[in-house]
Amino acid sequence: MSEPKKITVPLTDKIVEDLHIGDSVLITGVIYTGRDSAHKRLIEAIDRGEKLPIDLKGQIIYYAGPAPAKPGKPIGSIGPTTSYRMDPYAPRLIELGLKGMIGKGNRSEEVIEAIKKYKAVYFGAIGGAAALIAESVKKAEVIAYEDLGPEAIRRLEVENFPAIVVNDCYGKDLYKKGMERYRRD
Amino acid sequence: MREINVSTITEAVKKLCMEANYYLGEDVKKRIQECMQSEESPTGKEVIEKILENIRISQTEQVPLCQDTGFAVVFVELGQEVHLVGGDYTEAINEGVRQGYREGYLRKSIVSDPIERKNTGDNTPAVIYTDIVPGDRVKILVAPKGGGSENMSEVKMMAPAAGLEGVKEFVVDRVRRSGANPCPPVIVGVGIGGTFEKCAQIAKKALLRPVGSKNPNPFYAKLEEELLEKINKLGIGPQGFGGRCTALAVHIEVHPCHIASFPVAVNMQCHVARHKEVVL
Numbered sequence: 001m002s003e004p005k006k007i008t009v010p011l012t013d014k015i016v017e018d019l020h021i022g023d024s025v026l027i028t029g030v031i032y033t034g035r036d037s038a039h040k041r042l043i044e045a046i047d048r049g050e051k052l053p054i055d056l057k058g059q060i061i062y063y064a065g066p067a068p069a070k071p072g073k074p075i076g077s078i079g080p081t082t083s084y085r086m087d088p089y090a091p092r093l094i095e096l097g098l099k100g101m102i103g104k105g106n107r108s109e110e111v112i113e114a115i116k117k118y119k120a121v122y123f124g125a126i127g128g129a130a131a132l133i134a135e136s137v138k139k140a141e142v143i144a145y146e147d148l149g150p151e152a153i154r155r156l157e158v159e160n161f162p163a164i165v166v167n168d169c170y171g172k173d174l175y176k177k178g179m180e181r182y183r184r185d
Numbered sequence: 186m187r188e189i190n191v192s193t194i195t196e197a198v199k200k201l202c203m204e205a206n207y208y209l210g211e212d213v214k215k216r217i218q219e220c221m222q223s224e225e226s227p228t229g230k231e232v233i234e235k236i237l238e239n240i241r242i243s244q245t246e247q248v249p250l251c252q253d254t255g256f257a258v259v260f261v262e263l264g265q266e267v268h269l270v271g272g273d274y275t276e277a278i279n280e281g282v283r284q285g286y287r288e289g290y291l292r293k294s295i296v297s298d299p300i301e302r303k304n305t306g307d308n309t310p311a312v313i314y315t316d317i318v319p320g321d322r323v324k325i326l327v328a329p330k331g332g333g334s335e336n337m338s339e340v341k342m343m344a345p346a347a348g349l350e351g352v353k354e355f356v357v358d359r360v361r362r363s364g365a366n367p368c369p370p371v372i373v374g375v376g377i378g379g380t381f382e383k384c385a386q387i388a389k390k391a392l393l394r395p396v397g398s399k400n401p402n403p404f405y406a407k408l409e410e411e412l413l414e415k416i417n418k419l420g421i422g423p424q425g426f427g428g429r430c431t432a433l434a435v436h437i438e439v440h441p442c443h444i445a446s447f448p449v450a451v452n453m454q455c456h457v458a459r460h461k462e463v464v465l
Contacts, residue, residue, distance in 0.1 A: 022228060022426075037302065067252045067292040076290055077249040082333045082366045104333075104424065105366035126232055126424055127333065127368035128457040129239040130252040149304045150252075150292050162235070164228065164426060175365055178427020182226060183420030 004162070010058030011099035016119050019165045021174040025123065026160040031060040031102070033154040035081050038145055039089040046092065053144035053153060056093055060100035060123075065150035066140070067130070075140040075156070079130030080104040083122070087111050094118050102163055106175055116171040123163035124174070136161040186268040187321040189465060191277035194269075194325065197463050198281025198311075201327035202257060203289035205461040206249040209240050212396040213372075213433070213458045220370060220423070220430040229428030233370075236423070236456060251457045254291035255329030257282045257311040258389070266321035275313060283307040294332065314386070326462035328393060334367035334453040340385050345447040349408075352377060352449050357415050359451040360432065365425020368455035370433045372396060373416065376450035379440035388450035391436035393460055400437050409435045433458075 007015055009029030019025070032054055034042070045052055063083050067076030083103030090101060091114035099120050104127040107115075115122055125133060139157040146152050166174045217236060224230050243250040259278055263269075286293060286308040295309065296302040339359055343351050356375055363371075376388030399406040412435040422428020433456065442448065 024228075024231070065252060065292065065294075067249045067254060068290045070248065070290050073248075076292070077243070077252040079252050081253070082336065084366065104368065106364050106425075124365065124424060124426065126235050126239075127365075128251045128455055129235050131242040131246065131248045131250060132235055132239040134248070135242070149306070150294065151304075166426075174427070175425050178226070178228070178422060178425070179364075179420040180427075181420065182422055182427045182429060184418040 006160070009060050009100070011060065011121070012058065013119050016099060016121050016169050019121050019168055020170070021165050021168050021172045021177060023165040025163050025165060027060070027163060028159050028161070031062050031156050031158055031161070033064045033066070033156060034061045035063050035065050035151050036085050037148050037151045038153050039086050041145055043089050043092060046096070057097035058099050060102060061093070061098060062156065063101065063103035066154070069140070075134055075137045077130035078134050078137060080125040080127055083107060090114065094120050107167060112167055112171065112173065115167050116169060119169045121165060121169060122167035124166040125163045133161065187266055188268050188270050189323060190271040191269055191274055192271055193465060194274070194277045194323070195281040195284070197325050197465060198259065198278050198327060199285035199288070201325065201461045201463060202282055202285030202291065202329065205327050205329050205459040206254050206289065206291055207243050207247050209250060209457065209459065210396070213456070214240055216396045216433045217370070217456060220433070224423065224428050224430050226422050226426070226428035228426045229423040229430060232423035232426065233430065249291055250459070251331060252292055253294060253331040253333065254286065255331045255459070256295065257308060258328045258330050259311045259313045260326040260328070260393070261313065261315045262318045262324040263315055264320040264322045265317050267323055278311055278313055279309040282309050282311045323465040324462060325465065326393065326460055328460035331455055331457065334371065334455040337363035337367040337453040338451055340381060340448060340450040342381065343447040343449055345445070347447060353412065353415070355449055356412055356451055357419070360416050360421070361419050363453060364421060367453040368457070369421055369425060370423055370430045370456050372433050372454040372458050373412070373435045374452035374454060375435060375437040376452070377437060377439045378442035379448060380443070380446070381448055383440055384448035384450040385452065387438040387440055388452035391438040392452055392454045392458065394436050396434045396458065398436070405437045405439060409437050
């Protein structure tokens, strides 16, 4: 395993172009959580022509809903949720400037196409390593849709958040490549 | 008749909800450690290392292993010599879940209506299975079940003509189609036979067996081994990034079935395979 690449948010074309499938990365900066219900609301707001609670340009959405924070901690355990459920919504957010997504599991052809077209990136975080990932979150606050509880949009300040590049802006897919490489017939 | 106050059940369920979410069973941990030896992919090894580190952190800090602290699935073996007093049995279990998820800082992941999707706010109701058994004891097992792996599960009503080969194909294909979604390395619970719902239920029960234990019937024990080998040749690997360790174990449970039927169920379980039990 090569040394992880340290990257900061907001993401630029230059940062994204330097990322290739299989790269280990450590992300520092502000990222936003959002999963099923929050995505549905974001898209409904776009359809109604409303201003979104976050400016998506250069940002990363982390598909996650945390456990409650214990006293003295910024957040509870927070690993990724399965990404395909956000596939119907993701291309429109990418079109509006979203540069990165963190989750787990395969994306649809439409999402992979949008990632390529708009120079974005999809990272995989380790599902089930939620206590470990929480250690990289330094600060957290709910900034929209508080009534959704764990599904509310949270602004997270992260330091060295560990992830792996799954879909890069060159249209490549680590899940496909990885499986091809290690399959035995 | 032995009298047991239902408040004892509430207390037990509360404790089990928290313990199950903080402490992974030694059997699962041991099997994950073994994967470290057999994994060929460097990325796969890195993932397994982080999974083991996560287990250490949760245990030390008493925080949930996974943010998805699951649907509280509760299996009770209720001795027929027991007389429950002091309140409603089902409510006592739900109260235990309510308290455990609140006091344990566990995520509330249940919506009251599947279409309306409003969070119940306390992770109730639990899914409860009760078996009446001989004796005067009560065994309670809590298995928090995450959504990611549950979503990759399936029941198939096959034709009896599909036979053993049909079972093998279905199980391996189910894991292949699941890819990274259920958080591999996974445990694959397989139910064969019974009715539509019985088949799914025995697949879930198969997940509660100690990891790596064999079906007592040598035929099915051999099938478990064969399926595990086939699955680990798929190349999915830890978290789907490619590698050898796709499954930690395959557990099969069987049940007699109708002359016309051949149901097969696969219940997927992520590496955070949680369950804790107590006997009252």
